[in-house]
Amino acid sequence: MSERILGLDIGISSLGWAVIDYDKNNSLNNKIIKSGVRIFTIAENPKTGESLALPRRNARASRRTIKRKKRRIKGIKNLLVKYLDFSKDEIFSPKNIFNEKKQKDVWQLRDKSLKRELTNKEFARVLMQIAKRRGYKSNRKGEEKENSEGKKVLSSIEKNKKLLNNYLTIGQAIYQTTKETKTRRNKKDDYNHSISRDMLVDEINIIFEKQKEFKNPFVSDNLKQEYLELFLKQRDFASVDKMVGFCTLEGKPNKRAAKASYSAELFVTLTKLINTKIIDSNHKERSLTKEELEKIILLCHQSEQPTYLKIKEIICLDESSHFKNVSFYEIDKKTGEVSKKTTKFISGFKGFHGLRKVVEKTFSKTYWQNIAQDKKLLNDIATIFSHHKSDEKINNELQKLEIKILNEDEKQILIKALIENIHFDKFLNLSIKAIDKLLKYMLLAKRYDEAVELCKYIKDEGTKQKFLRALNKDEQSELTNPVVKRALSQTRKVVNALIRVYGQFDKINIELTREIKKSHSDRKKIEKAQDEYQTLKQGIVKNFIENFEKEPRGNELLKYRLWQEQGERCIYSGKEIDIKRLISEVNYAQIDHILPFSRSLEDGMINKVICLSKENQDKKNRTPYEYFTDEKKDWHWFEEFVKSLKNIKKGKRDRLLKKNFDENSEIAFRDRNVNDTAFMSRFIKDFIENNLELKSKDKQKVFTRSGTLTNMLRHNWGIGNKSRDNHLHHAVDALIVAFSTQSEVQRLSTLSAKIDGFTYEKSEKKAGQLKFVPPLEHFRDEVQKSIDDIFVSFAPRRGVKGAAHKETIYSKKAEKKKGTFEINNGLAENGEVKRVDIFKKDGKYHFIFLYPSDFLKKELPLLTIKGIEIDDSFEFIFSLFKDEYIEIKQKNKEPHYGYLKFVESDGRFNVLPHFQSQLNKKDNRISTGSVEYIKKYQVDVLGNTFEIKREKRVGTKKQR
Structure with a gap:
């Protein structure tokens, strides 16, 4: 039986969507119904990442x-x-x-x-x-x-x-x-x-x-x-009391806890420790015990960032046991060598140690030891500093506290020292009341979710409705990222529009591009890394051509990169790989997944090495550690050899030297490479699942897919690389996400296991038969047919807010130029054009450019860009805003179709075709001087277009 599935590819300024029918038992019933793209402006300054406000x-x-x-x-x-x-x-x-x-x-x-x-x-x-x-x-x-x-x-x-x-x-x-x-x-x-x-x-x-x-x-x-x-006389800084949200578990009137409060810091530290796993001498995974947690917390009271070696010592962990995914010694990023530093555990006790330093410096360690026993006092101090933003208000509130071990003079000395040295801000989503309830169980080594259940907190899953509702006030405060808020708002519009057309869905698959889950500075780092990678890749391609006198094809470039990265040696034997045979002989050296693909579903560069084919044949479907121990090979030699390779990054080195890859580790890796568990993804997933009616009877109906999975499926299903020259690739991604069902993921894993199991002599013939079968016949052609039918929808920018004029105010003595007006006893230049009003008379079109300052006047101007005064003999046609779709034809030329991006001072329109992603000012500029006709279209969120014949001219608020 077919299920109707919606696939969403959500980005910082784009939304790809796809509606499909999927039958896990019969692929002949699989069908692409419709796909589309919605483009909107990013909710931040693209250069600085600052708020648009x-x-x-x-x-x-x-x-x-x-x-x-x-x-x-x-x-x-x-x-x-x-x-x-x-x-x-x-x-x-x-x-x-x-x-x-x-x-x-x-x-x-x-x-x-x-x-x-x-x-x-x-x-x-x-x-x-x-x-x-x-x-x-x-x-x-x-x-x-x-x-x-x-x-x-x-x-x-x-x-x-x-x-x-x-x-x-x-x-x-x-x-x-x-x-x-x-x-x-x-x-x-x-x-x-x-x-x-x-x-x-x-x-x-x-x-x-x-x-x-x-x-x-x-x-x-x-x-x-x-x-x-x-x-x-000066206005005091306001407190943030009213801006602090309510606890997500206790609700009103319980305010969220200051992040620097002792309860909050203990909660954060315990959460980290409880999620830390130990691999014992038998390679079995376990959690920290209650007694071990107590010892580590006491250690964190003494040092904010104790080393893992110290933690290992204090909990008496034997030599053969270690913390999962933690290297005790830090690795130098440049040389790849073990540095003198040891890896530290970053506890949550930053505020605790900040207070400790002030008290010890002002008085002594003995004073601090006494104050540190009063957890309520520590909570109150952190709350006061987090809520109030002026020294005067902080002082007034601190005066109200009772500090039992201090006399009045000592109290005043401490308050003065705290005000001069302490600065706290930020809050958790939980109140101190809720945290203290949870801590009773977490101190017994219970996970957060177990503690929530034991405290009998009932999660409000919302009221599921046919259409997706907007975020409420509490959700608005919890989701602080404006970029994600706007993306979710646009997602809601698209989802509701699709439900009106195609009815309710059975399931929804979502992918969030990695950019949307990052801060602006992190996205800039990613862009920089991508640019550096492209530069590096170009250099490798150039080097490849010099060596082989041809352009690289297929996986030849990957083989060459891995060969260089590994010092021109086989990763498992250390033998030299002959560059002459590397590319010319297919079965001389092969690419291997360090952690078998079928067990990890990890297909990135970080999980790939090159080795001689005989080594690949012998290793089979095993990790390097399993291979070396099973075959009685020298593991110590392998460890030293891997550590000596300077170009191997830490992530790949950790995979090569990974000893524990049991069933639990496999599940964790596969889940990470299939499902996106980042906070933003979980928030959107939970919001949709808790508030939208879906028809499936399965327990889970909304899935968040990782970019790793969709990228893998893109290639395995024969779609090929993305084309970022247009917006249509967002819909392609959405189609892949829609078809990335649990059944397809299981099929991918099963097929990979079969391929991993073949020895290389036998596999050449069989592997040709074991192809990754796409979810429907002629999948690539069907995808192309679907995106060819897409009309990309842009969210129009009809707002007229913005700077009324440019910042610089010139003297009235300066020459009054076109586009300037008088303000504050000087002259200012207009801001950007916010609206274009179009009139017609005797077959000719006339344009009035409107700036933010025009909407502050009693009446809108009636002077065209050519200086013609508009009167009742002119017919008003319509107004144009940015990102509205138009058709414009000049005399003796073909008509232009596209979205209006901006207007130049000389009267030219810059128009972008709906599918195009980059504006070329030279190619996209259209003169309005000899217009034969101009049409305006409304484009809904799904890309349906409707011509707007006439409009009524909207005036200013004062005019209305």
Whole structure:
């Protein structure tokens, strides 16, 4: 019986989908129903990875800062009128006392204020300058010490404080030390003249005292008091209490635990340790015992990152036992040699040791040993520092804590030390209440899932509905990655649209491209590594051609790469491999899977070596360790030989020297190479499975497939390499993912086992018969037929938000150019075109380009790009936004079809064909000067197109 399966290939800005019918018992019933591609913009700045909202947020913050500064300066000016005998005109008019020419250097006046009486003008200038640049004030001292820029600022402030040993005020010190150069302002990356606000407050007090001594008639206590109030007024940093989500197990009102709290750190450390496995002397796998966990936790209290050798010693692990997938000694990445360093266990006790260092430095180890016993106190301290973002609020909350071993004076000393040195942020998904319940069982060596069950937490699996719902508020806060949020939002739209057309599915197979599971910086590293690999590959190809005088075919290049990597020797015998015979004789040297493919389903370069055919024949379906021990070969020699190969990377070396590959290890490897268990994949899988009705009666209905599996199937099923020149390869991947059912994976494994079992003399003939059979006849042709029928759907960008103008404001004296407008007593250039309004009259088309600033006006402009004023005699046709599909024809030319990507200032459209992935500005530019006709189409999420004949022109919000 056939099942209807949906395959999804989800990327950071793309979604490939495929609907198939699949019958595990009869491949003749297998059928491709439909496939497609949805393209959308990535939810981050492609260059920096920052939020798309960050520029607006920064600009808004700058506007607020400027607004507050103006308000403060206005208040100071009012004080000058009130107390220094000035008229409002003298202070507020454009020709005020501060703009007069040939005045004394105000820095000199700050020096003179300590030596003689100042006039009211001089005093006003001094007070105004100090108020304008009121020095550096840190809301969080501990945070600044972890910030490289903050460290530089604090370092410069400390350096400038030393000047006060020789001078009375910081103003006097700066003037006297810069009289010759007059360089008193910081420049980019130069913090030499940084001063603190406290230093300026001291200067203000001293100036008032000196001027009082000099009988200055304008000095008064009221002026000083009101001036300091305005000078020091600053909005405090808000706490993040309201932004912290609720516990995923306990729910409201239990807030999530601070990551640096003791309970959270113990939970994280135990999770790591419980998932760590030991391979004993009989090559059997076991977990750590309760007693071993206790000893390791005590060790982690003493050292945040103890070595695995130390852990092995403290739990009395015998010499022949080791931790699974852990090398006790680190391997140098460049040389491949064992370094002097030993591998460390990274515990979760970073916050614990941060507090320990502060307490021990402030008091002693004895004090810390007593404080460390109070787990609630440690939790409370971490919570306070994680929730509050200003020293003042942190201090207020710390004052409320009871620290039994300290008297009041000691408590104040400790609070001061903590504020100056501690900075905590980030939260787990669980509350301290839930964590403490789980810890009772995890300390008994129970896994997290077992502890959850023992605590009788019932997982809310949601209410399954016919259509996939949107993320709720809690899920939005749990899923913090905006890139994944947008991808999931687009996935939901596509899935629901497909259900409306094809009905409910039986199962869904999902692949997330590895980019979507990585941070922006990690994706950049991947791109860099890919570029480096391509450069390396080109060099190897060039070298290959020089040696063999021909282009490499099939697996010839792979053989050559492995031959170079292994020092031109057979990996299992160490014998030299003759380069002349390497390529010319098919059965002289062969590629071997280190861990047999049928047992690991790992087909990457990391699991491949080259060896003489006789060695491959003898090794059969075994690991190197099994081969050497079964055949009584010298394993010690092999270990030393592998370690001597400098070009072998750690991952491959670990596979070559792997001793334990029992049934559990096989299952783990195969599961990893078939199913994607990364957090993002599990989140999306669980969300779909818990909220969408699926028809299958099987227990599991949603599967996450790894890129390794789909890439393997792509080649085994004869599809070949991806073509990234267009978007259609996303649909090809989705088709492969859709057909990557459990039955096909089992078939792949079974067939591989048969091939692995043949000796090489016998296998040549049989292997020709044992082909990897695709899931349906003429699979490659059927795939091609399906993607030929695809119309790629782009998500249109109809938003008109964005910078109203470019950042630079020019003087009004500058020449007013096309595309500029007046703002803030200056001229600014327009931002990017957000919308194109198209009118028609007497058979001619007219275009109005609209910028973000236009949508802030009462009415939209009516002037075309050619300067023609639009009136009632013009007919409005429609508006165009980015990524809307159009057909445009110029006179005497063939029509162009494609998505509008952007508009150039000279009026040309840049149009991208629906399947094309890269924009070539020269090939895709279309002039709007001689348009015969232009049509606009709506493209739905599945790629269906509908012509839009007419629209009503939408005005601004003010206009409506």
